[in-house]
Amino acid sequence: MYEPIRTKSVHTVAAESVDFPHRTREEELDIQLAGHLAALLTVTDELRQLPSRDEELDAAAEELAAQVARLRGGHPPVRAAVAAADPASQAVALHRRAHALAGRALVVAASRADTAAAILAARRMEYHAGAQRLVSA
Template sequence: MYEPIRAKSVHTMAGTAADFPHRSREEELDIQLAGHLAALLAVTDELRALTEPSTDLDTAAERLAVQVARLRGGRAPLRAAASAGRTAAQAPALHQRAHTLAGRALVVAASRADTKAAILAAERMDAHAPAAAQEDPLRPVGAAH
């Protein structure tokens, strides 16, 4: 009438510490920072494809790729090709997105005390701020950013 349970219950805690992976806070911050910088690199590549050739965007893309590779243990990031259907009129929205991503990267870089990544993120925020200000719907008309 009673049959014993043959498998471990999914409702109990894991038996040993080796049952699931553990990451340190540093590793988690590295993963977050690499993700934010990789997303910023993708938006930068989109902007490079949509706008006039710019040495600033080219240099930024290369510097971002170097930082992402460093944080990922030498693995180079995938580079984005221009999305189909994008037009130059969407550049301000992309600048806003880049500004936001750079801000997120700056927060994580600061919390992990990564000076190189923090400086790069701050520079990218400054570079995208003028175009992002045009797209910001919450900015009062005539207000400086």
């Protein structure tokens, strides 16, 4: 009545199957954290293009790039030139997005006990929360 199973089960113990690469929890967290910080770097670069640009954004961009490179084994992040159509009207949205990305990075950094990345993410959250209030006022 039923067709016999002809393939191996996918529910095998990882030690038995060496068909695909396995990553540790720490490696997965490194990948997640690098992704969140790279996204935050992209938004920071967009904010740096605004006419009312803050000098702190330049230093933050360099710190973010250094952390991403550290997490990616020394490979620097790809950075593209940003050309915003109407950057002044996007400032609040960019700060809001940057705040959310910094929050995600903080959660992952705390999970993997990466103090340097957690401090950087927390500082970025504070900055963007304050910037949202200033821009929207």
